[in-house]
Amino acid sequence: MLVKSARLTESGDFARATKSGVRYSSANFVGYLYIDANSINPARAGLIISKAVGGSVARHRLARKIRHCLQDHYTKLPTGSLLVVRGLNNSATADCKQEVVEVIEKLVRKTNERANKN
DSSP states (O other), X not given: OOOGGGBOOOHHXXXXXXXXXXXXXXXXXXXXXXXOTTOOXXXXXXXXXXXGGOSHHHHHHHHHHHHHHHHHHGGGSOTTEEEXXXXXXXXXXXXXXXXXXXXXXXXXXXXXXXXXXX
């Protein structure tokens, strides 16, 4: 479980990450990473799980799996970053550990490449 200070809770933060952040899609997940270079706050992460994934039990099970994966790889996120992981329709049956790790690694790599270009 992520500590409270590591969670995204405000809709403005979710909007900033999904609209202005770098995006990476896999078969079952979409990840968004927004980095505020001027921020000294620790990285924060949030989830968006659609009702299309399934009922309440399926959505919460998927959210727990994703949070567990985030907890293990949270330290790879740069300071001041906002990470949002969106579960797509068929993600409830996916091997989320490997796929979420891949999404996080690709997002960090993309943001580093973008930062090096500027």
